[in-house]
Amino acid sequence: MSNTQKVPVTILTGFLGSGKTTLLNRILSEEHGKKIAVIENEYGEVGIDQGLVINADEEVFEMSNGCICCTVRGDLIRVLGNLMKRRDKFDYVLVETTGLADPGPVAQTFFMDDEIREEFSLDGIVTLVDAAHIEQQLGRSDESSEQVAFADVLVLNKTDLVSDESLDNLESRLRDMNRMARVIRSKQADVSIDTVLNLSAFDLDQVLQRRPTFLEPEYPFEWTGVFSLEKGRYELTLEEGPDPTMSLVQLLDQGKDETALNTGAESCVRLYAEQEQLMNPGDLVPVGKHVNLQLQSEGTKSFFIDVDKARDIGLFTQHTAEEFNMKLTKVNTPSTDEIDNDQNISTISPIAERVWVAEHEHDDEVGSFAIEREGDVDPEKLNRWLSRLLSEKGVDIFRTKGFISYAGESKRIVFQGVHMLFTAQPDKEWGNEPRRNQLVFIGRNLDEAEMIKEFDKCLV
Numbered sequence: 243m244s245n246t247q248k249v250p251v252t253i254l255t256g257f258l259g260s261g262k263t264t265l266l267n268r269i270l271s272e273e274h275g276k277k278i279a280v281i282e283n284e285y286g287e288v289g290i291d292q293g294l295v296i297n298a299d300e301e302v303f304e305m306s307n308g309c310i311c312c313t314v315r316g317d318l319i320r321v322l323g324n325l326m327k328r329r330d331k332f333d334y335v336l337v338e339t340t341g342l343a344d345p346g347p348v349a350q351t352f353f354m355d356d357e358i359r360e361e362f363s364l365d366g367i368v369t370l371v372d373a374a375h376i377e378q379q380l381g382r383s384d385e386s387s388e389q390v391a392f393a394d395v396l397v398l399n400k401t402d403l404v405s406d407e408s409l410d411n412l413e414s415r416l417r418d419m420n421r422m423a424r425v426i427r428s429k430q431a432d433v434s435i436d437t438v439l440n441l442s443a444f445d446l447d448q449v450l451q452r453r454p455t456f457l458e459p460e461y462p463f464e465w466t467g468v469f470s471l472e473k474g475r476y477e478l479t480l481e482e483g484p485d486p487t488m489s490l491v492q493l494l495d496q497g498k499d500e501t502a503l504n505t506g507a508e509s510c511v512r513l514y515a516e517q518e519q520l521m522n523p524g525d526l527v528p529v530g531k532h533v534n535l536q537l538q539s540e541g542t543k544s545f546f547i548d549v550d551k552a553r554d555i556g557l558f559t560q561h562t563a564e565e566f567n568m569k570l571t572k573v574n575t576p577s578t579d580e581i582d583n584d585q586n587i588s589t590i591s592p593i594a595e596r597v598w599v600a601e602h603e604h605d606d607e608v609g610s611f612a613i614e615r616e617g618d619v620d621p622e623k624l625n626r627w628l629s630r631l632l633s634e635k636g637v638d639i640f641r642t643k644g645f646i647s648y649a650g651e652s653k654r655i656v657f658q659g660v661h662m663l664f665t666a667q668p669d670k671e672w673g674n675e676p677r678r679n680q681l682v683f684i685g686r687n688l689d690e691a692e693m694i695k696e697f698d699k700c701l702v
């Protein structure tokens with residue numbers, strides 16, 4: 243298929259609260275004659291963004307799954323795959339990434355996966371920059387620097403909140419970080435559509451020159467072991483490790499050379515994006531499924547693997563085998579083997595092993611949670627609490643957003659906060675919809691229990 247027939251894709255990035263949804267809504271409400279499918283990559287437990295995107299004919303798909311940088315590729319492949327079945331319904335795709343994501347893995351998807359590459363072409367990466375907060379963000383997170391570095395267009399938004407002088411300084415700082423990008427200033431992301439869509443701006447060769455590692459993938463698993471097994475039942479044992487659960491995929495006939503390991507890894511990227519199946523100790527691990535081993539109980543945990551004939555199997559695990567002292571042993575059955583005592587059972591060593599090192603560090607302190615409560619809140623109490631919370635902890639609370647039901651107000655209130663700045667504005671009538679509150683917080687070292695307790699005090 244030639245490039246012109248491929249569906250163009252624009253990736254919209256920018257740190258939390260920089261104005262991505264505002265720009266998206268602007269694009270969706272403009273007469274541009276395009277049928278746009280929107281993919282929202284949410285961070286957090288509740289899909290608030292979908293509720294904030296205006297009603298349009300466009301289709302909105304949400305993804306949300308684990309560590310974004312590691313799982314996004316699998317998620318995106320799944321969502322794009324579904325989109326292709328409705329090819330007649332759209333002619334442009336917009337991907338809004340979560341503000342915490344490095345856009346690299348999102349962009350990679352359009353080059354690494356053959357099926358995706360055949361159907362879609364990356365048109366450009368548009369990065370929203372919050373003029374009021376970017377200095378602070380650049381100092382604190384690698385992701386925001388990556389978002390600037392990858393951009394084809396930098397939209398310097400929220401110009402109303404800073405002086406012209408600061409804007410000039412900021413603009414020159416951004417240009418130092420990325421000389422290729424076009425910089426546009428905006429208020430409420432009021433940029434003209436043709437400065438952000440249909441640019442044919444993304445140039446893979448150029449990116450590879452700047453960043454030779456661009457196509458080096460990141461995986462949602464850290465370890466692979468290939469085991470050469472005979473027919474029979476095997477026991478997989480795990481001790482205490484760094485996590486109370488661990489994801490795993492078992493593949494049949496896994497080769498052990500470099501190419502085979504990479505092929506296996508790519509198919510696991512897709513499998514890892516599927517809903518995980520919880521496995522308790524004693525369960526039989528199915529083939530080709532994303533399972534999540536439950537390891538909360540004390541002592542050694544055992545799971546079982548049945549092999550129908552002599553073959554090599556691959557285990558792709560979220561953490562390394564070493565971290566859980568994971569071992570595979572053959573279970574002797576009286577009909578086929580001599581009964582062994584425990585001492586004689588020997589661990590089977592893998593014929594090949596591979597550690598997939600994620601290039602990025604996981605920032606464990608950054609997290610999110612949602613408060614969801616039926617009923618109404620007292621606006622004054624809520625305002626007092628949030629003002630205090632955000633003035634005290636606003637540096638660590640990157641983003642707050644959601645819907646609130648004010649007592650005595652017929653309209654739903656949309657709450658939006660970026661660090662210490664926040665607004666609460668009436669949106670649509672509640673009508674017949676049940677009145678409820680949904681508030682998502684994203685930040686560092688959040689005290690979830692305390693914040694929920696304080697929120698509950700604001701309910702009437």
Ligand SMILES: Nc1nc2c(ncn2[C@@H]2O[C@H](COP(=O)(O)OP(=O)(O)OP(=O)(O)O)[C@@H](O)[C@H]2O)c(=O)[nH]1
Nearest residue numbers: 258259260261262263264341399400429430431658
């Ligand atoms: N003062 C000011 N506020 C703005 C501007 N653009 C957007 N906002 C507000 O900033 C808040 C965040 O905007 P969003 O568009 O939701 O930002 P986002 O990047 O989608 O946020 P996340 O999805 O959480 O990362 C909202 O309250 C917007 O109304 C602007 O130019 N000036």
